[in-house]
Amino acid sequence: MSRKKTIDPVDLYTATEELILEHGYSRFHFKALAEKLGVARSTIYNYYDKKEELVTDYMIHLLERSVERIDDAAEEEEPVKGLIRLWSRYAHMHQMLQIMPYIDREATDKVRQNVQRMFELFQEMKAKIGVILTSGREAELMRQDVSLSTRVGFIMATVQIPISNMTEEEWVDEVYAIVRDGLYLNGKK
Amino acid sequence: MSRKKTIDPVDLYTATEELILEHGYSRFHFKALAEKLGVARSTIYNYYDKKEELVTDYMIHLLERSVERIDDAAEEEEPVKGLIRLWSRYAHMHQMLQIMPYIDREATDKVRQNVQRMFELFQEMKAKIGVILTSGREAELMRQDVSLSTRVGFIMATVQIPISNMTEEEWVDEVYAIVRDGLYLNGKK
Amino acid sequence: MSRKKTIDPVDLYTATEELILEHGYSRFHFKALAEKLGVARSTIYNYYDKKEELVTDYMIHLLERSVERIDDAAEEEEPVKGLIRLWSRYAHMHQMLQIMPYIDREATDKVRQNVQRMFELFQEMKAKIGVILTSGREAELMRQDVSLSTRVGFIMATVQIPISNMTEEEWVDEVYAIVRDGLYLNGKK
Amino acid sequence: MSRKKTIDPVDLYTATEELILEHGYSRFHFKALAEKLGVARSTIYNYYDKKEELVTDYMIHLLERSVERIDDAAEEEEPVKGLIRLWSRYAHMHQMLQIMPYIDREATDKVRQNVQRMFELFQEMKAKIGVILTSGREAELMRQDVSLSTRVGFIMATVQIPISNMTEEEWVDEVYAIVRDGLYLNGKK
DNA sequence: CATGAATGAGGCTTCATTCAT
DNA sequence: GATGAATGAAGCCTCATTCAT
Structure with a gap:
């Protein structure tokens, strides 16, 4: 079948929350999110388009x-x-x-x-x-x-x-x- | 604000306040500010470097x-x-x-x-x-x-x-x- | 095209033709092709590498x-x-x-x-x-x-x-x- | 006053034409255009937004x-x-x-x-x-x-x-x- | 001072393609 | 074979900021 998921959707929420609370929405990017989750930026686009x-x-x-x-x-x-x-x-x-x-x-x-x-x-x-x-x-x-x-x-x-x-x-x-x-x-x- | 090509510092504050209240800080740019004041964007830099x-x-x-x-x-x-x-x-x-x-x-x-x-x-x-x-x-x-x-x-x-x-x-x-x-x-x- | 999970090579041609004629080559992607064929995008790579x-x-x-x-x-x-x-x-x-x-x-x-x-x-x-x-x-x-x-x-x-x-x-x-x-x-x- | 323009609008058209005729529209980017004109990519955005x-x-x-x-x-x-x-x-x-x-x-x-x-x-x-x-x-x-x-x-x-x-x-x-x-x-x- | 021009840095997105199961 | 997941490369775009006049 397919590869094992590396992103747990719950982690996505957690990381989102942490980033926003730490730095505010203006510094919340998929770039920062990807870094926090340890994945490539484009990977996140497989979960969310925007x-x-x-x-x-x-x-x-x-x-x-x-x-x-x-x-x-x-x-x-x-x-x-x-x-x-x-x-x-x-x-x-x-x-x-x-x-x-x-x-x-x-x-x-x-x-x-x-x-x-x-x-x-x-x-x-x-x-x-x-x-x-x-x-x-x-x-x-x-x-x-x-x-x-x-x-x-x-x-x-x-x-x-x-x-x-x-x-x-x-x-x-x-x-x-x-x-x-x-x-x-x-x-x- | 003013139509003069010179900036009245008071207008700067007024325009700043209006822009932030209307659109939030994330949409507060010198670009928008300059438009509101009717001056060139670079002119604002004669007053504020940042x-x-x-x-x-x-x-x-x-x-x-x-x-x-x-x-x-x-x-x-x-x-x-x-x-x-x-x-x-x-x-x-x-x-x-x-x-x-x-x-x-x-x-x-x-x-x-x-x-x-x-x-x-x-x-x-x-x-x-x-x-x-x-x-x-x-x-x-x-x-x-x-x-x-x-x-x-x-x-x-x-x-x-x-x-x-x-x-x-x-x-x-x-x-x-x-x-x-x-x-x-x-x-x- | 077909609902089977296997690709009929003829369908590949048909779908290719239709996509290109409809939207032009610039909008011809394996993504769209896969959707039209009802298979996963990566599946197409078993037939064509490029x-x-x-x-x-x-x-x-x-x-x-x-x-x-x-x-x-x-x-x-x-x-x-x-x-x-x-x-x-x-x-x-x-x-x-x-x-x-x-x-x-x-x-x-x-x-x-x-x-x-x-x-x-x-x-x-x-x-x-x-x-x-x-x-x-x-x-x-x-x-x-x-x-x-x-x-x-x-x-x-x-x-x-x-x-x-x-x-x-x-x-x-x-x-x-x-x-x-x-x-x-x-x-x- | 202001700086001397480096982009002649006519050059913009010429370069556009040349790029499209040479490589087709799909390879026509502001990146390529900028290189051809010898300016930064963002400069072109001062002339055309899209x-x-x-x-x-x-x-x-x-x-x-x-x-x-x-x-x-x-x-x-x-x-x-x-x-x-x-x-x-x-x-x-x-x-x-x-x-x-x-x-x-x-x-x-x-x-x-x-x-x-x-x-x-x-x-x-x-x-x-x-x-x-x-x-x-x-x-x-x-x-x-x-x-x-x-x-x-x-x-x-x-x-x-x-x-x-x-x-x-x-x-x-x-x-x-x-x-x-x-x-x-x-x-x- | 004021300005228009130019630019770099940074963020957004899309896809072809590879990989592990 | 088929698949879902991950990724890198490439293109798009916006703005703060600098510069020459």
Whole structure:
């Protein structure tokens, strides 16, 4: 039959992620990717015709996993804390989403479709968070005087808070505390 | 911008900002810049030897103005609200800071120095926010059980919250409300 | 072509011809050929080591058949008309010959030999036409004040005349009429 | 002011023509062109963004000149002979037209427009020849029992007749002789 | 200063072809 | 034989940058 594959598709994603996180999208080339994987540049073209296709495929993969995890978070005792913990694990997702404006959406049809799919997944993510905030026990506990979209945006924005000199779990606790009760003392100690 | 064949340095900044906000840093070229300014590409080199120098100069200019405004915010009745209002005005600053990873810091000595200066300004900004949170009346009102760095990061992260279907002032009110009191009802209305 | 995983050599020729006529030699790749044949690209290499070898083999095959037909034409009542009718059937041969300048003759020894053989076949074709024009009844009917090579070239050039809005046979009649008697009235109707 | 130009646009056309005639369109690259002109490859991109744009521009230039010459031919004593003489001068035009199928017409908008323009010029050329064949003294002298399109195609096809062992003027005389009176003796000497 | 011209470096892609199974 | 995988060579193209006027 044929020769044994040297590129594991999972490695492709891993290498893509690492390169982008290390150097940013502008320095993400098939050349660098090939070097990292130890193959010829043209070899990658047997897997992906365009770098945009690879990147968007990877991002969809990442988003899909993230969206799944939101369901897990929803099951937790404190769903909002679950979301924040999710961010601590998927912090790089945020950085990946930042590169979206740099992607040439018109590169190929596949890219166009992928970008569309990413948009849908992003909406889905926001919708799921919206559901968490408006359903069950949360709805009762939560203030309704602020628009849902701002509340959802608020929770998502916390992914940006840097984690300095503490463990992941400490970060989650601190962020959850202020998300829940705010920065100000309200009769709290 | 101008039709004159000479470059007004202010136009350089304006055009730089517009190009980056419109198309992202990856599509920011001296070629496009020259077209926007109506001059020859090589003319820009009489002002800047490297595109990184231009961009970092511009970003320093932007950061310096922002830092000044923080002092104004500190004077307000509700300083934290002042900060949030500042974000609504300088939302693009956030986008500009996003491009930092894309800049080749090693390009020239000047760039290296500029990046260093940006870092200092950024620290200064965080420090000023820290001072606001720990001084005067705020210190008494604010919870101390969460680390200062997380609280500062929290306030800065709110710049990410999207402004959907509302005025700038409504956004400021909503965001300030949850920043202050959190997402949950705590005996509040 | 075939769905079998083995290649029928005849299919190879057919597919080659179709691809070249459709898209020209510059877009004739083993990639496209393999797709058309429903086999893997590398499989073709079990039959031909070089694409030039395949193409020239095919062209030789085509020329050989054409040369044979010239003998048939010579047997006809009006041999020159027979030649012209031959062109109407083998019009693609003309297009195939056009691609000769695009073939890398130095690719392999086989290619060199094939090109040589094609040249010989082409000479043979011209020779056979020359014989027709100078032998038997034709010689008496035909003017001798124009060099033989021009007369042969003239007949061969007619393959270029487009066939617009008429049947193959009408084209043959019209072309033969002017080849025989020229464009001008000479006491003719 | 600026540096002195090293590329004369006329040289660009000349080099383009030479390269294509020597090696065929498939071996016509900006790389080869740059070498021939003694400039860097990228320099050519300051003149033409796409090789298709250069080639089609050149071909339009060539066609336009040819079309003009047809008007001159029409003025001659024997217009058809004028056309044939024109071919002897513009024989390469025929070869250039052969490459049309190899040009990627969809490369850019400019290319699309150029190809359209070429098509129009080609139609114009055929129309002008048609006018010659049907107007004035010619119409009376010429047979009408063969369709105009075949007669026009016939004249254009003669450009293919090889010129072997004779001067240009001898070739013109010979070809004109058979175009006018045909291959056969009709009471002629 | 301003400019148009030229260039090199770097990235993108496509294919013919080779290789191991 | 047939195949899928890998590769190198070759061509395409864009831009930052330098240079001479």
